[in-house]
Amino acid sequence: MNEKTSASRSFPRRVSDALLDLLFPRECLIYGGAPGDSPYRFLSKRGRSTLKFIGDDCCPACGAPRAGIISEHGECVCCRDRKFRFGRSRSLVVFDVYASRLVHAVKYRAVHAAAEDFAKIATESESFSAYLTGATLVPVPLFTLRENKRGYNQSRIFAEALAKYIPRSRVENLLVRTRDTGTQTLLSAASRRINVRNAFCVPEKLKARVEPKTRYVIVDDVFTTGSTLNECARALKKAGANAVDAATFAHG
Ligand SMILES: [Zn+2]
Numbered sequence: 001m002n003e004k005t006s007a008s009r010s011f012p013r014r015v016s017d018a019l020l021d022l023l024f025p026r027e028c029l030i031y032g033g034a035p036g037d038s039p040y041r042f043l044s045k046r047g048r049s050t051l052k053f054i055g056d057d058c059c060p061a062c063g064a065p066r067a068g069i070i071s072e073h074g075e076c077v078c079c080r081d082r083k084f085r086f087g088r089s090r091s092l093v094v095f096d097v098y099a100s101r102l103v104h105a106v107k108y109r110a111v112h113a114a115a116e117d118f119a120k121i122a123t124e125s126e127s128f129s130a131y132l133t134g135a136t137l138v139p140v141p142l143f144t145l146r147e148n149k150r151g152y153n154q155s156r157i158f159a160e161a162l163a164k165y166i167p168r169s170r171v172e173n174l175l176v177r178t179r180d181t182g183t184q185t186l187l188s189a190a191s192r193r194i195n196v197r198n199a200f201c202v203p204e205k206l207k208a209r210v211e212p213k214t215r216y217v218i219v220d221d222v223f224t225t226g227s228t229l230n231e232c233a234r235a236l237k238k239a240g241a242n243a244v245d246a247a248t249f250a251h252g
Contacts, residue, residue, distance in 0.1 A: 024113055029105045030098050040121075042105065042114040048121070052094040054251060056127045062226055063090040063251055084226060085233035086246045090131050091223050092122055095252025103221050103250060107154045115154075118249050119161035132247060134168040135217040140232055141173070141200070143180040158249060159219040174210060174239070175200050175218075175232055184224070192227040200232050202239035210236065215243040223248040 020041070028035045030047035038045045057066045059076035061084060066076075093099050102118070105111040123129050139156040147153050156173065163171045181199050184192050202210060218232045229246040236244050 020113060024111065029111065029114060030101050040117040042111060043102070043117050043121075047098070050098045051121070052096060052099075053125055054091055054093060055125065058090070060088055062223060063088070063248075064223075065094060065251070078225075082226075085230050085237060086218065086244050089223055089226060089229060089246035089248065090128060091248045091251030092118075092125060092128050093250050095222050095250035099250045099252070103154075106157060107221065110152065112152065112157050115157045115161040116164075118158055119165045122162060122249075123165045128247075129166060131245075132162060132166045132169055132217060135166075135215050135245070137163055137169055137171045137219050137247075138174050138216050138232070138236065139171065140218060140220040140228055141175045141177045143177040146180060155220050158221055162219065172209065172216075174202050174206050174216075175235055176203055184228070189225045189227070192225050193230075196227050196231045198231065198234075200235040202235055207239050210240045212240055212242045214241070215245065216241050218244065218246045220246070220248045221250065223251045 024041075026035055026041050027033065028038075028044035028047045029042045030050055031044055033044070035042065035044040035047070038048065040048065052065075054063065054065045058064060059066065059074070059079055061075045061079040061082070064076045064078065095103070102114060106114050106118075122132070137159040139153060139159040141147075141155075142150070142153045156171070159171045163169045177199055178201055179199055181196050184195060187195060216236055218229050218236070220229060223229065223246070226246075229248075233244045233246065
């Protein structure tokens with residue numbers, strides 16, 4: 001668990017930690033209660049052990065754990081007939097009831113500091129960390145009005161936390177959402193695709209920052225059908241990017 005910016009906890013860092021404890025008391029977001037001697041702010045050791053890490057043995061397209069039926073080309077059944085605009089996607093953990101408690105805490109309860117725990121956990125997976133090393137992380141954007149209402153974008157918070165811990169990674173907010181696509185939660189896979197089609201772009205003023213030789217990794221909290229990530233990849237490639245992959249905290 002290496003933080004790029006400071007190897008040891010300096011005095012100012014200890015003070016800011018104490019302030020954080022005061023403002024956002026430590027608790028395990030999975031099991032509740034104090035996390036005890038856990039190295040994480042919002043995850044007990046028991047909670048950490050509950051998360052199901054996906055690792056390298058996953059679908060080469062969407063990163064799903066290799067539990068379902070695999071096609072002759074190696075993709076999972078969901079990807080067999082799909083061609084994504086991103087090269088591949090990787091997720092750190094399975095999106096089960098436990099991982100969803102962490103994701104929802106960042107997304108709806110504004111427990112932003114929990115994203116730091118996500119990033120720390122990401123560095124504990126050698127393959128996931130290697131996958132992101134040296135990449136330019138591009139968060140999936142919210143529609144401006146939605147972000148203003150919520151006050152933050154959880155994907156950006158996750159990307160920024162990752163960039164603190166993953167070597168030679170950085171965040172570039174290159175994408176905007178051109179319309180409010182609402183929540184995708186209740187939509188079928190086909191409806192999701194239609195709903196987000198061409199919903200993202202790289203604004204004119206940012207196009208000069210897209211470098212053909214840079215490897216971009218679009219970051220979101222959860223991979224569901226891949227439709228949103230697919231459209232983000234489409235927009236980045238249209239603006240001149242060549243190498244575009246995706247990464248999410250959870251897959252489900
Ligand atoms: Zn797949």
